[in-house]
Amino acid sequence: MEIIPFFSIILFLSSPKNPFLDHTHTHHSGKLEISFMEFGATSRKKNKMVNGNQKFRTEITALVVDDDTTNRTIHRRLLQNLGIENQEVRNGKEAIDIHSSGRNFDLILMDMDMPIMNGIEATKQLRAMGIRSTIVGVSTRSMEEKVQEFMEAGLDDYQEKPLTSAKLISILHKMNHNGSV
Amino acid sequence: MLGLGADRLRADMNRLLALLFHQGVLDEQFLQLQQLQDESSPNFVSEVVNIYFHESEKLLRNLRGLLMDREFTDYKKMGIHLNQFMGSSSSIGAKRVRNVCVAFRAASEQNNRAGCLRALELLEHEYCYLKNKMHELFQLEQQRLLAAGVRYPMQN
Numbered sequence: 001m002e003i004i005p006f007f008s009i010i011l012f013l014s015s016p017k018n019p020f021l022d023h024t025h026t027h028h029s030g031k032l033e034i035s036f037m038e039f040g041a042t043s044r045k046k047n048k049m050v051n052g053n054q055k056f057r058t059e060i061t062a063l064v065v066d067d068d069t070t071n072r073t074i075h076r077r078l079l080q081n082l083g084i085e086n087q088e089v090r091n092g093k094e095a096i097d098i099h100s101s102g103r104n105f106d107l108i109l110m111d112m113d114m115p116i117m118n119g120i121e122a123t124k125q126l127r128a129m130g131i132r133s134t135i136v137g138v139s140t141r142s143m144e145e146k147v148q149e150f151m152e153a154g155l156d157d158y159q160e161k162p163l164t165s166a167k168l169i170s171i172l173h174k175m176n177h178n179g180s181v
Numbered sequence: 182m183l184g185l186g187a188d189r190l191r192a193d194m195n196r197l198l199a200l201l202f203h204q205g206v207l208d209e210q211f212l213q214l215q216q217l218q219d220e221s222s223p224n225f226v227s228e229v230v231n232i233y234f235h236e237s238e239k240l241l242r243n244l245r246g247l248l249m250d251r252e253f254t255d256y257k258k259m260g261i262h263l264n265q266f267m268g269s270s271s272s273i274g275a276k277r278v279r280n281v282c283v284a285f286r287a288a289s290e291q292n293n294r295a296g297c298l299r300a301l302e303l304l305e306h307e308y309c310y311l312k313n314k315m316h317e318l319f320q321l322e323q324q325r326l327l328a329a330g331v332r333y334p335m336q337n
């Protein structure tokens with residue numbers, strides 16, 4: 001599996017000089033100014049380098065499991081931006097079904113609270129099916145016992161919402177480090 | 182002349198954004214959305230925010246429907262709606278809306294109906310404010326693009 005482009009993305013996006021990591025909060029004479037459009041213009045220029053559709057494409061595939069359309073849209077765009085081919089499903093049962101149909105993914109972003117089948121149950125079932133993908137729980141829940149229950153279901157990692165590029169990169173780092181890709 | 186119009190509109194947008202950040206209406210997560218917008222997806226922010234509005238209005242109707250029911254006891258269902266609202270609000274950087282959801286969820290976990298009603302009113306108020314400001318922002322952006330697009334006079 002060719003993973004050189006993947007490392008290039010990681011190095012670029014982790015670099016302190018990466019404009020994406022500059023949120024352009026600058027202070028002038030004590031006032032907060034955000035260079036909204038300048039940042040947008042810069043990111044549009046720079047994005048040509050990291051837009052997975054144009055230049056880089058990793059070999060990683062991902063599945064977004066979330067009942068909320070807003071979250072699915074953002075998470076998919078974050079993945080796409082890193083050159084990760086991805087699909088979405090709306091609840092735990094659909095996640096099971098897509099795996100039962102023979103599809104497999106390197107990374108699964110699993111929401112906790114979903115109708116029909118929640119993330120905890122879906123994770124347990126996927127592991128029982130022998131799915132060894134990296135499963136990362138993504139939720140608003142911060143209560144230790146709930147997170148613990150989610151981890152014990154078979155997660156590799158847990159991230160509190162909102163998901164950001166930085167959190168996704170740390171997930172990918174761990175995936176690569178653990179050799180699970 | 183038209184270039185100056187675009188610059189003025191950009192300054193207006195920056196001021197509005199700065200105000201919303203200062204008021205705590207938005208947080209850094211909104212900037213994450215900006216970073217995801219590019220030539221391949223030039224309207225990403227407005228598209229996502231409009232999806233958020235559409236979904237949020239359904240959630241608000243559900244919450245109000247539950248609480249207006251005199252026989253209401255299903256706090257668990259309320260919790261489900263609130264978790265979803267919290268998650269999507271935090272994903273777009275709607276900080277104040279998210280914080281009200283946290284307080285609302287706490288009242289719901291205590292089966293505190295009066296507290297839930299108060300939280301719902303506050304939530305509707307915060308959501309309304311956010312929506313109006315976002316529409317203002319997107320309108321300024323549209324005007325700025327129009328002004329920036331007509332930069333040179335037509336040649337005969």
